[in-house]
Amino acid sequence: MSTTRPRIRRLPLNAAAFLTVLVCLFPVYWMVATAFTPTRDIQSDNPRIIPASWTLDHFRTAVGAAGFGLFWRNSVLVTLSAVLLALVIALGSAYAVARMRWKGRRQFMLMVFIAQMAPWESLIIPVYIISRDTDMLDRLPTLTLVYFMMTLPFTIIVLRGFIGTIPPELEESAQVDGCTRFGAFRRIAFPLLAPGLMATSLFGYITAWNEFTYANFLIIKQQDHRTLPVWLSSFQNVFGTDWGATMAASTLFAAPALVIFLLLQRHVTSGFAAGAVKG
C-alpha cells in the first residue's frame, strides 16, 4: 500500500529496517568473525570489524579440546533418541485425537496444552531428587526422558494438525479394499505424513540440542556424560581467556540450528507462530 510513496518519505523506514537487521545480526556476525580472527588481532587495542587476516586455529583448538567428540556424540545420542521416542508416542496420540472419537479427548488435549507450558525451570529440584533416589543421576537416559517430555506436547499438537489435513476417505477406501485400520494408516496416511514428521521433529531436535539446565544439574559426577551446551558453558573455565576458541566452539555449536532455520525459514515462521515454541 505504501509503494507509491516518494523515496524521501521512505528513508526513515529503511533506516529503521537497516538498524533492525544490524542489531539482529551483529552478535551472530561477531561470533563467527572472532572465531576466524587470529588471537593477536583479537587482543589488539584496535579491534577491526572485518578481520584483517583469517585463521582456522581456533576451530582446531575447539575440536581438539578434551572430550569434544565425546560430548558431541552424547548430545546427538540424547537428542535423537528423545525426538524419536516423542515422535512415535505422539503419532499414536495424535492419531487417536484426530481420527477417533472417545470420551476424554478434550481433557487429553487440555493436558497436552498445559504440559506444553510446563514450568521446567521450577521442576529442577524434584527431578534432581527423584533421579538421585532412583539411581538415574549422571546417566544419559535420564536426560533422554526429560527431553522427550519437553518435546512431546508440541509434537502431539502439530502432528494432530497434520493428520487432520489428510482426508480420511483415503484410509477408508483402503479399508474397504481389505486393509486393516492400522494397515490403511501405515500404507496411505503415513507416507503423506512424512514431511510433517520431518518438520515437527526439527523443533524437537533444536529444543533437545540446546537444553542446558537439566544437562547441567543431572550430570554432575560423570563428566563423560556431559552434553555440548554444558561443555560450551564451561569452555571459558577450560580455555581461560582464549576467546577465539570459545567463539569457534560457539559457532560450531550454533551452526546446525542456524543453517536449518535459514533453509526452512518459511516453515519455521508459520510453525512457531502456531506452536508457540521458545528457542
Next chain:
Amino acid sequence: MSSVREQIASRPSLGPGQHRETSDTASRRPSQSSGRGIWPYLLIAPAVLGTLYLLVYPLIRAVVISLQDFGLRQLILGHAKFVGFRNYGTLLGDSAFWEVVRRTFLFMAINVVLIMTLSTLVALMVERLGRCGRTTVLSALVLTWAMPVISATTVFQWLFHSEFGIVNEVLTGLGFESFDRYPWFAHGPAAFAIVVALVVWQSVPFAAITLYSALTTVPVELYESARIDGASGPRIFRSVTFPMIRPIFLLVFSLEVIWTFKAFVQIWVMTNGGPGDATTILPVYAVQTALSHQRYDLGSAASMVTVVLMSGVLVFYFRQMFRQEDELA
C-alpha cells in the same frame, strides 16, 4: 460427505453419530477399529503415563518436599519429617526472599515492556517494507531466533568483555572515556542491563514475527476507509490495527511474561545470579537455595511460589487461546 461428517464429528456438541461403522464393515477387527472401545486409550496411554511420571509426579514431589524438613541429611538417609508450612513461613519472613520477588517482577516488567514495544514497532515496520526489505528483515529475525541460548549468552559475554569487548571499544571510541575497560559484570545494574538486553534480543524475533503475521490478516479495506475518514497514523493504529491484532498481542504478551522465568539459563551461565545477588530472580534463587546450600525444602517452596505466580498468567493465556480458536475440539 464423510469428510464433512469427520469435521462435524470433531465437535462433541453435535450428535453421537453412528456414521463410522460403514467403513469398518470390511475390516477384520470391527470392534477394535471402530474408533471407540479400548483403542484410543491404548494409543494415548504412553503419552499420559509419560506426563504423569515425568511432569505430574515431580510437581507433586516438589509440593511434598516443600512441606518437609529436607536437607542434605534427608537427601542421603531419607526419612524426611513433615513440618507443615514452616518452610513457607521461613521464606515469606525472609527479607532477602522479598528482595528477589521484587527483582523478579522488575525484571519481568522491563523485559516484557521492551519486548512488546520493540516487536510491535518491528512488525509494523516489516509490514510497510517492500518485498526485498521484508525478506531481509525476516531472515535476520529468524537467524536471531535460531541462535542457541548458550551460544548467544557466550557471545554477549564476549561483546561486553571488559578488556577486549567490542562494546567498550566502540563506546570509548565515541568519546565515553569512562567505558575504557569498564567491567560490566562487576556492577549490579550493568550486569542486570546486559541480561535484559540479551533476553530482549532473543525474544523480539518470535514476538515480532507472530505480530507481523497477525497484522497481515487485517483487511486493507479497513485502513482505506479509516484514511478516507481522515484518521491520522497513530489514530489508525489505536482504533483499527490494534483492536484487530489484540487477541494475538495478548497471547504473545502472556507468553513473554511466562517465558521470563526461562531467563534462568542466561543468568546462570552469565552471572550465576551475581554480582552479589543483582541478577538473582526467583528460579535462580530456588536452585541456589536447593543445590548450593542444600536446603531442598526451602528451594522447593520458592519454586512452588514461582509456579503459583506463573499459573495466574497461564490461566489468562489459556483463556485467550481457547477464545481465539477452539483448539480442543
